[in-house]
Amino acid sequence: GAGVSQSPSNKVTEKGKDVELRCDPISGHTALYWYRQSLGQGLEFLIYFQGNSAPDKSGLPSDRFSAERTGGSVSTLTIQRTQQEDSAVYLCASSLGQGGNEKLFFGSGTQLSVL
Amino acid sequence: SQKIEQNSEALNIQEGKTATLTCNYTNYSPAYLQWYRQDPGRGPVFLLLIRENEKEKRKERLKVTFDTTLKQSLFHITASQPADSATYLCALNKDSSYKLIFGSGTRLLVRP
Numbered sequence: 001g002a003g004v005s006q007s008p009s010n011k012v013t014e015k016g017k018d019v020e021l022r023c024d025p026i027s028g029h030t031a032l033y034w035y036r037q038s039l040g041q042g043l044e045f046l047i048y049f050q051g052n053s054a055p056d057k058s059g060l061p062s063d064r065f066s067a068e069r070t071g072g073s074v075s076t077l078t079i080q081r082t083q084q085e086d087s088a089v090y091l092c093a094s095s096l097g098q099g100g101n102e103k104l105f106f107g108s109g110t111q112l113s114v115l
Numbered sequence: 116s117q118k119i120e121q122n123s124e125a126l127n128i129q130e131g132k133t134a135t136l137t138c139n140y141t142n143y144s145p146a147y148l149q150w151y152r153q154d155p156g157r158g159p160v161f162l163l164l165i166r167e168n169e170k171e172k173r174k175e176r177l178k179v180t181f182d183t184t185l186k187q188s189l190f191h192i193t194a195s196q197p198a199d200s201a202t203y204l205c206a207l208n209k210d211s212s213y214k215l216i217f218g219s220g221t222r223l224l225v226r227p
Binding site: 035045 | 121146151157158160164204206207214217
Protein backbone atom coordinates (compact mmCIF):
# COMPACT_ATOMS: atom_id res chain seq x y z
CA GLY A 1 0.00 0.00 0.00
CA ALA A 2 0.96 3.63 -0.29
CA GLY A 3 1.02 4.37 3.41
CA VAL A 4 1.46 2.79 6.83
CA SER A 5 -1.44 0.50 7.57
CA GLN A 6 -2.60 -0.42 11.07
CA SER A 7 -5.22 -2.88 12.19
CA PRO A 8 -7.61 -3.01 13.79
CA SER A 9 -8.57 0.66 13.81
CA ASN A 10 -10.53 0.12 17.02
CA LYS A 11 -10.24 -2.56 19.66
CA VAL A 12 -12.41 -2.94 22.74
CA THR A 13 -11.31 -5.58 25.21
CA GLU A 14 -11.91 -6.65 28.75
CA LYS A 15 -9.38 -6.13 31.48
CA GLY A 16 -7.04 -9.10 31.70
CA LYS A 17 -7.32 -10.14 28.06
CA ASP A 18 -4.41 -10.14 25.61
CA VAL A 19 -4.48 -7.99 22.47
CA GLU A 20 -2.42 -7.89 19.29
CA LEU A 21 -2.03 -4.77 17.20
CA ARG A 22 -0.65 -4.96 13.69
CA CYS A 23 1.40 -2.53 11.63
CA ASP A 24 2.26 -2.83 7.95
CA PRO A 25 4.93 -0.22 7.16
CA ILE A 26 5.69 1.43 3.84
CA SER A 27 7.51 -0.98 1.56
CA GLY A 28 11.26 -0.43 1.67
CA HIS A 29 11.25 1.43 4.97
CA THR A 30 13.83 -0.12 7.25
CA ALA A 31 12.90 1.67 10.46
CA LEU A 32 9.67 1.06 12.36
CA TYR A 33 8.45 2.75 15.52
CA TRP A 34 5.58 2.21 17.94
CA TYR A 35 4.23 5.16 19.92
CA ARG A 36 1.34 5.48 22.34
CA GLN A 37 -0.87 8.57 22.62
CA SER A 38 -3.22 9.06 25.53
CA LEU A 39 -6.09 11.52 25.25
CA GLY A 40 -4.77 15.06 24.94
CA GLN A 41 -1.20 13.92 25.42
CA GLY A 42 1.88 13.78 23.27
CA LEU A 43 3.34 10.68 21.72
CA GLU A 44 5.10 8.30 24.08
CA PHE A 45 7.88 6.27 22.46
CA LEU A 46 7.50 2.51 22.97
CA ILE A 47 9.84 0.55 20.72
CA TYR A 48 12.02 0.93 17.61
CA PHE A 49 13.12 -1.59 14.99
CA GLN A 50 15.90 -0.95 12.48
CA GLY A 51 16.74 -3.58 9.91
CA ASN A 52 18.15 -6.70 11.50
CA SER A 53 19.47 -4.91 14.58
CA ALA A 54 18.20 -5.68 18.05
CA PRO A 55 15.14 -3.52 18.75
CA ASP A 56 15.26 -0.60 21.18
CA LYS A 57 12.66 -1.60 23.77
CA SER A 58 13.50 1.16 26.22
CA GLY A 59 10.04 2.75 26.04
CA LEU A 60 7.96 -0.32 26.81
CA PRO A 61 6.10 0.50 30.05
CA SER A 62 6.06 -3.01 31.49
CA ASP A 63 6.88 -6.62 30.66
CA ARG A 64 3.25 -7.08 29.59
CA PHE A 65 4.21 -5.26 26.40
CA SER A 66 6.18 -6.93 23.63
CA ALA A 67 6.65 -6.42 19.92
CA GLU A 68 8.14 -8.26 17.03
CA ARG A 69 8.86 -7.50 13.44
CA THR A 70 8.87 -10.43 11.08
CA GLY A 71 10.94 -10.44 7.92
CA GLY A 72 11.84 -6.80 8.38
CA SER A 73 8.32 -5.78 7.44
CA VAL A 74 5.09 -6.31 9.39
CA SER A 75 5.19 -5.66 13.12
CA THR A 76 2.90 -6.84 15.90
CA LEU A 77 2.58 -5.16 19.28
CA THR A 78 1.22 -7.50 21.94
CA ILE A 79 -0.21 -6.40 25.28
CA GLN A 80 -0.81 -9.20 27.74
CA ARG A 81 -3.27 -9.04 30.62
CA THR A 82 -4.52 -5.63 29.58
CA GLN A 83 -5.22 -2.99 32.20
CA GLN A 84 -7.47 0.06 31.98
CA GLU A 85 -4.44 2.35 31.92
CA ASP A 86 -3.42 0.70 28.64
CA SER A 87 -6.34 2.46 26.94
CA ALA A 88 -4.84 4.81 24.35
CA VAL A 89 -4.19 5.21 20.65
CA TYR A 90 -1.27 3.08 19.51
CA LEU A 91 0.51 4.61 16.54
CA CYS A 92 2.98 2.94 14.24
CA ALA A 93 5.40 4.85 12.05
CA SER A 94 8.06 3.92 9.54
CA SER A 95 10.96 5.77 7.96
CA LEU A 96 13.27 5.11 5.09
CA GLY A 97 16.36 4.97 7.26
CA GLN A 98 17.49 5.74 10.73
CA GLY A 99 18.60 9.06 12.12
CA GLY A 100 17.04 12.18 13.50
CA ASN A 101 16.81 13.71 10.04
CA GLU A 102 14.44 11.03 8.81
CA LYS A 103 10.81 11.98 8.63
CA LEU A 104 8.32 9.53 10.04
CA PHE A 105 5.24 8.30 8.21
CA PHE A 106 2.46 7.38 10.62
CA GLY A 107 -0.51 5.09 10.35
CA SER A 108 -3.91 6.18 11.61
CA GLY A 109 -3.47 4.23 14.81
CA THR A 110 -5.38 1.64 16.78
CA GLN A 111 -7.73 3.02 19.42
CA LEU A 112 -7.55 0.54 22.30
CA SER A 113 -10.23 0.63 24.98
CA VAL A 114 -9.87 -1.64 28.00
CA LEU A 115 -13.09 -2.01 29.95
CA SER B 116 14.87 16.53 33.70
CA GLN B 117 14.36 16.52 29.95
CA LYS B 118 11.27 18.29 28.71
CA ILE B 119 9.63 19.40 25.50
CA GLU B 120 6.99 22.03 26.14
CA GLN B 121 4.30 23.25 23.83
CA ASN B 122 1.48 25.54 24.86
CA SER B 123 -1.35 23.31 25.99
CA GLU B 124 -3.90 26.07 25.50
CA ALA B 125 -5.48 26.18 22.08
CA LEU B 126 -4.51 29.04 19.82
CA ASN B 127 -7.56 30.73 18.36
CA ILE B 128 -6.97 33.19 15.51
CA GLN B 129 -8.80 34.90 12.70
CA GLU B 130 -8.42 33.70 9.14
CA GLY B 131 -5.70 35.59 7.30
CA LYS B 132 -3.62 36.24 10.39
CA THR B 133 -0.26 34.63 11.16
CA ALA B 134 -0.28 31.79 13.66
CA THR B 135 2.82 31.35 15.80
CA LEU B 136 3.35 28.21 17.82
CA THR B 137 6.17 27.67 20.30
CA CYS B 138 8.23 24.64 21.19
CA ASN B 139 10.66 24.89 24.11
CA TYR B 140 12.97 22.16 25.26
CA THR B 141 15.29 21.64 28.20
CA ASN B 142 18.24 19.32 28.72
CA TYR B 143 18.31 18.17 25.12
CA SER B 144 20.89 18.88 22.45
CA PRO B 145 19.03 17.92 19.30
CA ALA B 146 20.68 17.96 15.91
CA TYR B 147 17.27 18.16 14.25
CA LEU B 148 13.83 19.40 15.11
CA GLN B 149 10.68 18.41 13.24
CA TRP B 150 7.13 19.69 13.10
CA TYR B 151 4.10 17.53 12.45
CA ARG B 152 0.42 18.18 11.95
CA GLN B 153 -2.21 15.89 13.49
CA ASP B 154 -5.90 15.90 12.65
CA PRO B 155 -8.47 14.17 14.90
CA GLY B 156 -8.45 10.41 14.48
CA ARG B 157 -5.37 10.47 12.28
CA GLY B 158 -1.66 9.93 12.75
CA PRO B 159 0.74 12.89 12.63
CA VAL B 160 1.89 14.10 9.22
CA PHE B 161 5.39 15.48 8.68
CA LEU B 162 5.63 19.17 7.78
CA LEU B 163 9.16 20.50 8.18
CA LEU B 164 12.58 19.56 9.50
CA ILE B 165 15.21 22.05 10.60
CA ARG B 166 18.82 21.33 11.46
CA GLU B 167 20.71 22.79 14.40
CA ASN B 168 22.89 24.89 12.10
CA GLU B 169 19.87 26.37 10.29
CA LYS B 170 18.21 29.43 11.73
CA GLU B 171 15.12 29.31 9.56
CA LYS B 172 13.32 27.03 7.12
CA ARG B 173 10.40 27.86 4.86
CA LYS B 174 7.87 25.86 2.90
CA GLU B 175 5.03 27.69 1.20
CA ARG B 176 3.09 29.45 4.02
CA LEU B 177 5.07 27.69 6.75
CA LYS B 178 8.18 28.97 8.48
CA VAL B 179 10.18 27.35 11.25
CA THR B 180 12.97 28.88 13.31
CA PHE B 181 15.41 27.04 15.55
CA ASP B 182 17.34 28.84 18.28
CA THR B 183 19.69 26.43 20.02
CA THR B 184 20.75 29.12 22.49
CA LEU B 185 17.20 29.79 23.65
CA LYS B 186 16.36 26.10 23.13
CA GLN B 187 13.28 27.10 21.23
CA SER B 188 11.61 26.57 17.89
CA LEU B 189 8.87 28.78 16.51
CA PHE B 190 6.41 27.56 13.88
CA HIS B 191 4.60 30.17 11.82
CA ILE B 192 1.68 29.80 9.43
CA THR B 193 1.10 32.95 7.42
CA ALA B 194 -2.23 33.88 5.82
CA SER B 195 -3.88 31.20 7.96
CA GLN B 196 -6.95 29.37 6.69
CA PRO B 197 -9.67 27.38 8.50
CA ALA B 198 -8.17 24.26 6.88
CA ASP B 199 -5.02 24.88 8.94
CA SER B 200 -7.00 24.04 12.10
CA ALA B 201 -5.30 21.02 13.65
CA THR B 202 -2.88 20.05 16.40
CA TYR B 203 0.77 20.80 15.71
CA LEU B 204 3.48 18.71 17.33
CA CYS B 205 7.16 19.41 17.57
CA ALA B 206 9.64 16.57 17.83
CA LEU B 207 13.36 16.37 18.32
CA ASN B 208 15.89 13.60 18.16
CA LYS B 209 17.27 12.64 21.52
CA ASP B 210 21.01 13.07 21.80
CA SER B 211 21.65 12.80 18.06
CA SER B 212 20.00 9.39 17.98
CA TYR B 213 17.21 8.09 15.78
CA LYS B 214 14.66 8.29 18.59
CA LEU B 215 12.18 11.11 18.06
CA ILE B 216 10.68 12.60 21.21
CA PHE B 217 7.41 14.49 20.74
CA GLY B 218 5.84 17.40 22.55
CA SER B 219 2.19 17.18 23.55
CA GLY B 220 1.14 19.54 20.77
CA THR B 221 -0.75 22.80 20.46
CA ARG B 222 -4.22 22.93 18.96
CA LEU B 223 -4.74 25.68 16.40
CA LEU B 224 -8.21 26.93 15.53
CA VAL B 225 -8.56 29.34 12.62
CA ARG B 226 -11.89 31.15 12.55
CA PRO B 227 -13.39 32.06 9.15
